[in-house]
Amino acid sequence: MRLLEPVHLAGRTARNRLIFGPHVTNLCRGRAFTPDLLAYYRRRARGGCGTVIAEEVPVHASDWPYEYAPVIDLAAEGWSRFAGAMHEEGALALGAIGHSGAQGSSAFSQRELFAPSPVPDVATREVPKEMETEDIEAVLDGFRTAATAAAAAGLDGVEINAGQHSLVRQFLSSLANFRGDGYGADKSRFAREALEHVRAGFPGGIVGLRLACDELAPWGGLSATTVPQVLRALAPLCDYLLVCAAGPYAGQYPRPDMQTPEGFARPLAELARKTVGGATAIAVQGSIVSVDMAEDILAAGAADLVDMTRAQIADPDLAVKAGAGRKHRIRPCVLCNQACQVRDARNRRVSCIGEPAAGHELREADPAATLVPAAGRQPIVVRGAGPAGLEAARVVALAGRRVRLIESDSACGGAVRTAAASPGRERLARLIEWLEAECRELGVSIELSAPTEGASADLVAIGGQPAAPRYAGEGGGVHPAERLLEEMRHGRVPDLPEGPLLVWDPVGGPVAVSLAVALVRRHPLILATPDAVAASMVAATGDLAAANARLMAAGIAIRRNVHLVATGSGWADLQSRVTGDIERLEVAAVIDAGFRQPRPVDQPGVRIAGDVVAPRTILEAILEGRRAGLALAVA
Ligand SMILES: Cc1cc2nc3c(=O)[nH]c(=O)nc-3n(C[C@H](O)[C@H](O)[C@H](O)COP(=O)(O)O)c2cc1C
Numbered sequence: 052m053r054l055l056e057p058v059h060l061a062g063r064t065a066r067n068r069l070i071f072g073p074h075v076t077n078l079c080r081g082r083a084f085t086p087d088l089l090a091y092y093r094r095r096a097r098g099g100c101g102t103v104i105a106e107e108v109p110v111h112a113s114d115w116p117y118e119y120a121p122v123i124d125l126a127a128e129g130w131s132r133f134a135g136a137m138h139e140e141g142a143l144a145l146g147a148i149g150h151s152g153a154q155g156s157s158a159f160s161q162r163e164l165f166a167p168s169p170v171p172d173v174a175t176r177e178v179p180k181e182m183e184t185e186d187i188e189a190v191l192d193g194f195r196t197a198a199t200a201a202a203a204a205g206l207d208g209v210e211i212n213a214g215q216h217s218l219v220r221q222f223l224s225s226l227a228n229f230r231g232d233g234y235g236a237d238k239s240r241f242a243r244e245a246l247e248h249v250r251a252g253f254p255g256g257i258v259g260l261r262l263a264c265d266e267l268a269p270w271g272g273l274s275a276t277t278v279p280q281v282l283r284a285l286a287p288l289c290d291y292l293l294v295c296a297a298g299p300y301a302g303q304y305p306r307p308d309m310q311t312p313e314g315f316a317r318p319l320a321e322l323a324r325k326t327v328g329g330a331t332a333i334a335v336q337g338s339i340v341s342v343d344m345a346e347d348i349l350a351a352g353a354a355d356l357v358d359m360t361r362a363q364i365a366d367p368d369l370a371v372k373a374g375a376g377r378k379h380r381i382r383p384c385v386l387c388n389q390a391c392q393v394r395d396a397r398n399r400r401v402s403c404i405g406e407p408a409a410g411h412e413l414r415e416a417d418p419a420a421t422l423v424p425a426a427g428r429q430p431i432v433v434r435g436a437g438p439a440g441l442e443a444a445r446v447v448a449l450a451g452r453r454v455r456l457i458e459s460d461s462a463c464g465g466a467v468r469t470a471a472a473s474p475g476r477e478r479l480a481r482l483i484e485w486l487e488a489e490c491r492e493l494g495v496s497i498e499l500s501a502p503t504e505g506a507s508a509d510l511v512a513i514g515g516q517p518a519a520p521r522y523a524g525e526g527g528g529v530h531p532a533e534r535l536l537e538e539m540r541h542g543r544v545p546d547l548p549e550g551p552l553l554v555w556d557p558v559g560g561p562v563a564v565s566l567a568v569a570l571v572r573r574h575p576l577i578l579a580t581p582d583a584v585a586a587s588m589v590a591a592t593g594d595l596a597a598a599n600a601r602l603m604a605a606g607i608a609i610r611r612n613v614h615l616v617a618t619g620s621g622w623a624d625l626q627s628r629v630t631g632d633i634e635r636l637e638v639a640a641v642i643d644a645g646f647r648q649p650r651p652v653d654q655p656g657v658r659i660a661g662d663v664v665a666p667r668t669i670l671e672a673i674l675e676g677r678r679a680g681l682a683l684a685v686a
């Protein structure tokens with residue numbers, strides 16, 4: 052089996068075995084699909100994906116899990132536009148359907164949550180109502196109605212969610228289903244009936260089941276030990292079974308960040324294959340971001356289809372590039388979860404740090420599609436080969452213009468290269484390596500270790516630098532985290548005095564955590580944060596619990612709700628934000644993992660992009676680099 056060979060499902064043919072999985076995009080409005088959502092899917096289908104599965108549509112009005120969630124009564128019309136767009140681009144179009152049950156929210160629906168038993172979700176702690184017979188019937192009817200609507204909309208089929216946020220999984224799980232009736236005695240019954248209702252509502256359509264095969268709760272629930280029975284019961288009822296590791300106690304799954312190895316759910320696919328044989332097709336997902344890994348899984352016969360969702364958010368042309376022998380030119384997904392994970396307080400729309408046009412297809416120009424070659428004009432000079440400068444150079448070169456990229460460092464990457472030096476975050480460098488390789492492929496002249504001071508450029512993207520400390524100090528003893536990471540990047544052990552260290556983390560991002568975990572191997576270490584929890588900002592990428600677990604496992608002491616107010620030789624003063632009390636710590640050195648500020652620009656009026664405007668994330672750097680590149684290419 053090869054990734055790009057066709058696969059037959061319920062009498063239909065997908066042009067390849069690649070799936071773009073259903074995910075929350077925050078691109079719906081009024082509980083219906085929007086032109087933005089359709090453009091997002093169309094772009095992935097145009098890039099060659101075989102099967103695109105639209106964002107899950109709750110099958111019943113009792114489920115309104117997040118503000119921008121669609122719902123069946125209002126989304127069915129969007130399905131028909133989605134089906135039309137996918138078919139025009141040559142992809143199969145499936146609709147994900149489900150119900151979040153206890154993992155929903157009453158914040159929007161203003162009514163009680165449904166669940167098999169009144170077990171509060173671990174995230175919201177909201178106690179749901181135990182579903183009565185008529186509630187069960189209403190939701191099952193919803194599954195049938197949704198399937199009928201999918202058929203009428205021209206979809207090729209539907210995928211029922213029994214994965215992460217799903218009522219169907221809750222019925223299957225001994226962690227959530229304590230019913231005394233037939234749905235408790237036979238925990239597969241609700242899932243079976245949902246499948247039967249869907250089949251009845253959409254005869255001849257593809258019926259897929261996304262199944263949590265491991266809830267990652269060692270004390271109970273679905274696991275490699277208990278799931279075979281469920282697999283045997285449900286496999287004959289569906290045309291494909293997508294296996295995933297997912298459950299309420301493993302919030303970051305089924306799409307964990309870069310700390311989890313690629314392809315972590317492959318053993319579950321192997322188990323499913325062994326258990327059900329050829330009873331249904333097996334699909335696998337979970338941090339599969341390289342075509343080689345997908346090919347390897349298929350070649351081993353562990354699965355028939357591969358869901359590579361984030362990989363195609365990052366590069367919508369993944370399939371086209373792989374098919375044209377250009378897989379080395381696929382923009383990598385670095386599994387950062389920084390822009391594609393949308394369910395946080397910002398309520399942002401889906402996007403990608405490396406491909407900021409993702410989710411903004413109707414607003415942001417696609418450089419490859421829009422640029423008119425303009426060879427022969429003056430070469431463009433870009434100063435700074437961090438993400439902003441590299442992206443700008445790439446975009447200008449795509450238009451056929453000559454580009455000189457000058458950089459004072461001996462390597463491309465700027466702050467990203469530095470960030471990638473911290474243990475567990477090395478994968479970030481892949482984006483820089485890709486940008487550099489693309490620039491070289493497009494003929495950009497990259498001049499490293501170049502004398503850039505005072506050099507005249509069309510774009511300055513020289514990044515930021517550590518901000519001046521806001522605490523009193525007697526000089527010495529304070530080391531910017533950035534400098535230590537630079538040392539580590541060059542393979543050197545940071546030169547720090549013997550004794551305990553204080554890592555001061557006013558940012559709450561991933562840098563302080565990974566640096567602390569690296570340094571604690573040689574020094575007793577305290578991490579101090581102004582927040583009530585350490586690493587508070589990594590909550591947005593789903594890594595908060597895991598980051599705190601890493602700090603705990605490494606034996607790092609944490610001081611919360613404090614400000615670093617003064618440092619001196621051998622000491623640091625922390626002031627409690629709650630009581631105002633000052634605690635003096637005996638420390639050999641302070642590591643300042645604080646904010647950065649822009650580097651001064653010595654060319655007045657020049658166009659600037661990235662951290663030199665204001666130090667933020669890779670996403671803003673690449674976005675601004677791209678916009679600058681687009682403007683320069685045609686200037
Ligand atoms: C931002 C985001 C939101 C997701 N939301 C859902 C969801 O609501 N339901 C679901 O079944 N899967 C969801 N997924 C999982 C995807 O459908 C897909 O299976 C998964 O992302 C595949 O893993 P990969 O991104 O590592 O390729 C989500 C994925 C992402 C990236």
Ligand code: SF4
Nearest residue numbers: 384385387388391403
């Ligand atoms: S934001 Fe990060 S995890 Fe998400 S698709 Fe882009 S690179 Fe991958």
